[in-house]
Amino acid sequence: METPYQNHIDKADFDFVYEPAEDSFLLIDALEKDLEYLQLRKPTFCLEVGSGSGVVITALGMALPKALCFSTDINLKACNMTKSTAIRNNVLLDSINMDLATGFVHHKFDVVIFNPPYVVTETNECGGCGIEASWAGGVKGREITDRLLHMIPKILTPNGTFYLLLIEDNIPLEVVQIMSTYNYKSETVITRKVRNEQQLVLKFYR
């Protein structure tokens, strides 16, 4: 998978929007590893929740030219940046300023991806809509992620796939258990140790 151009972005904007980092690229690498599976399923609509700069969904859109991409972010500046990243790389995308995927009608998306705010923090640190929302994850670093987990069965099409980046502190096994109560199977697509953080990408499907 190709890395999208980012030379249209003013570096100063990364004071307000999450700058692509190892986790962003791990998610791209996971999608690349799973590209054949994705191509076989011929996704029509793909959604990235919390798209930040937009590099991940744009990379996916470049790899799946027959899909239409959507992105949400709670941070308006991130929505603007995602849109410009898609345009810069000729990817068809619509960007929406939205909490997770709360404003969509049900069962539209064949692929949903999320690199959440996963850092363990106090509960009151998470839930903002500025740069702090890109990392502050509350208890277990899972407060934002868990809210999305319960929406996934309604957001995905019946054959849809959900890719989620986590770190070990998030207790991935619990996430797998939550998703299994909704009859989702899971797989670890890729793992990587970044400094002292064990990052992984899980995939959920039925």
Add this chain to the structure above:
Amino acid sequence: MKLITHNMLTSKCLKGVLTGYPLAINATDVKVNEVDFNPDFIARIIPKLDWEVLWRAADSLGHSEGLPQVVESNYEANQEFLKTAHKVLLEVEVEEGYLTCPESGRQFPITKGIPNMLLTEAEVQ
């Protein structure tokens, strides 16, 4: 905001709102951006849409010309139809304006093509 996106948006998260669909569109700036035409892709999208909602949205923006109110049965083979659908789904863009919840009247601004669907805590179910 493209009309394909409008077809998927709802305000049902608002407290007291049942379906919140479709949202009314009020546009003060609409653009038509050229997008490569891929008939197979458009044909794949059609069955995933609420066509009536698409038609009414296009009509409210003054872009329903040539767009049938009902999809005919072998639409996949009708290039002219697919081309019109392509334009309405992917090329017409609402840059500025707002969406309105059909039940509560709550407005959601669209700025630089990006709808703001955020709700305050007090507004959520």
